[in-house]
Amino acid sequence: MTSKIKYFAVLxxxxxxxxxxxxxxKQNTLEETATVEKVVxxxxxxxxxxxxxxxxxxxxxTKLDFATRARWTYTPGLVLSxxxxxxxxxxxxxxxxxxxxxxxxxxxxxxxxDTYSLEKQNLDMIKSGDVxxxxxxxxxxxxxxxxxxxxxxxxxxxxxxxxxxxxxKKVYPHQMWLDGLYMAEPFHTRYARxxxxxxxxxxxxxxxxxxxxxxxQKHSRDEKSGLLYHGWDESKEQRWANxxxxxxxxxxxxxxxxxxxxxxxxxxxxxxxxPGRERIIKYLNQYAEAITNVQDESGLWWQVLDQGDREGNxxxxxxxxxxxxxxxxxxxxxxxxxxxxxVAKKSYQALLDKxxxxxxxxxxxxxxxxxxxxxxxxPYRDGSFEYYIGEKIRSNDPKGTGPFIMAxxxxxx
Numbered sequence: 563m564t565s566k567i568k569y570f571a572v573l574x575x576x577x578x579x580x581x582x583x584x585x586x587x588k589q590n591t592l593e594e595t596a597t598v599e600k601v602v603x604x605x606x607x608x609x610x611x612x613x614x615x616x617x618x619x620x621x622x623x624t625k626l627d628f629a630t631r632a633r634w635t636y637t638p639g640l641v642l643s644x645x646x647x648x649x650x651x652x653x654x655x656x657x658x659x660x661x662x663x664x665x666x667x668x669x670x671x672x673x674x675x676d677t678y679s680l681e682k683q684n685l686d687m688i689k690s691g692d693v694x695x696x697x698x699x700x701x702x703x704x705x706x707x708x709x710x711x712x713x714x715x716x717x718x719x720x721x722x723x724x725x726x727x728x729x730x731k732k733v734y735p736h737q738m739w740l741d742g743l744y745m746a747e748p749f750h751t752r753y754a755r756x757x758x759x760x761x762x763x764x765x766x767x768x769x770x771x772x773x774x775x776x777x778x779q780k781h782s783r784d785e786k787s788g789l790l791y792h793g794w795d796e797s798k799e800q801r802w803a804n805x806x807x808x809x810x811x812x813x814x815x816x817x818x819x820x821x822x823x824x825x826x827x828x829x830x831x832x833x834x835x836x837p838g839r840e841r842i843i844k845y846l847n848q849y850a851e852a853i854t855n856v857q858d859e860s861g862l863w864w865q866v867l868d869q870g871d872r873e874g875n876x877x878x879x880x881x882x883x884x885x886x887x888x889x890x891x892x893x894x895x896x897x898x899x900x901x902x903x904x905v906a907k908k909s910y911q912a913l914l915d916k917x918x919x920x921x922x923x924x925x926x927x928x929x930x931x932x933x934x935x936x937x938x939x940x941p942y943r944d945g946s947f948e949y950y951i952g953e954k955i956r957s958n959d960p961k962g963t964g965p966f967i968m969a970x971x972x973x974x975x
Contacts, residue, residue: 598922598923599923600923600924601614601924602614602926603924607974608966609970611924612967613645613967616645616967622663623641623642623660623661623663623667627959632668632676632677634668634675634677634678634687634690635677635687636687636688636690637960637964638664638693640960640965641960641967642660642693642696643692643693643968644963644964644967645967646661646693646696648971661693669709672705673707673708673709673711674709675712678712680712682732682733683731684731684732685728685730686742688717688746689744692748692749695756707757710753721735723777723796726773727773727774728742730793734937736797737793737794737800737938738774738777739793739937740792741820743778744820744821744827747774748827748828750771751830751832754767754831755831768836768838769838772838775824775828775841775842778790779845781796787813787852787855787856787868788849788852789852789867790849791813792817792937792945795808800938802937802945810945811946812866812947812950813868814865814866814881814935814950815866815880815881815882816878816881816961819883822846822849822853822885822887823884825846825892826892826895826897829895846888846892846898847899850902857909858877861911862909862912862917863878863881863882864876866951874952876930876955877916877930879931879959879962879966880962882917883913883928883963883965885906886906886910886913886966886969887968889905889909890907890910890969891968891972894975906972906973907973910970910973928959928963928966932953932954933954933956934954935949
């Protein structure tokens with residue numbers, strides 16, 4: 563081989579090597595570009611990961627719960643109550659701004675609440691009052707105080723059963739639902755403690771709050787299982803109501819979830835010396851035993867609690883998240899024996915393993931949530947087993963994500 567040929571052969575090798583390196587670098591750059599940006603960092607705790615995921619899904623807090631327009635209702639109140647606790651742990655401005663935006667959008671300068679109707683006497687509408695209880699001490703905006711006073715006035719005028727139990731809504735006469743205790747009583751207890759100066763009125767509110775728990779225990783608790791029926795109709799006129807007891811037919815997971823959260827949250831604000839306090843703690847312990855008895859071996863709970871072996875029933879995320887929160891908080895605060903912390907840890911791990919998924923961008927999903935369930939109304943909901951398992955199942959229902967965040971915060975402590 564001549565020296566000239568050798569020269570060109572070497573030159574060709576160098577060019578090939580250079581081109582190969584260049585192509586390799588180009589490929590690496592393309593791969594780096596293809597890596598999905600994490601909108602929710604995976605090194606955060608689950609409480610923050612889910613909260614940031616909710617903000618990513620619903621950039622406007624007023625649209626929480628897949629809403630097409632801003633509205634005052636209980637589901638944003640639930641998630642924002644959880645958000646306020648995340649803010650208190652982290653002091654991240656993003657969380658505060660998200661909460662503030664909800665109240666700022668829906669409450670005008672005079673304290674009027676947009677989309678809220680006092681005349682409807684709907685207990686669900688009280689829940690978002692928790693947002694105001696969080697914001698007012700920080701902002702001192704008079705409109706937020708006036709809005710709280712409006713919600714308090716609803717509870718002062720709410721129609722009741724003959725023995726003093728709140729109707730769930732004006733359109734559901736003579737009916738107490740488990741849901742209602744969580745919607746109204748934590749707000750009312752805290753409002754009384756922090757904003758009612760007249761001592762007689764304050765005590766009257768405390769007594770009335772405790773009465774709601776006494777009555778739901780009296781009317782809705784099944785003595786054999788210890789579980790509570792979703793609804794009770796004093797008139798026994800509803801098609802869903804048992805003609806002898808007035809109770810609905812089944813033990814619905816989320817219904818009992820609402821009730822458990824109501825007990826542990828009310829106890830935060832009911833005075834230590836109130837005679838009803840020990841009764842609520844007793845109810846909570848009875849409840850914990852009954853709920854644990856129907857827990858699936860997976861750690862989760864069924865949509866219809868006591869019928870796990872029945873075709874069509876499914877392991878449901880919102881009720882499981884609520885039970886996890888109730889047990890974790892109840893054990894931490896000393897209302898429940900420590901063994902219930904282990905129950906909470908088991909159910910929480912089951913949620914993470916079986917019902918939580920994470921997208922490429924880090925967004926966290928909570929799957930297998932019952933979207934909605936109620937009694938009566940139009941179209942009529944008959945409270946049958948087929949009704950409860952037939953309602954829509956979806957991911958990231960706020961009635962699951964909110965309690966999941968609160969359960970995470972409890973277990974992170």
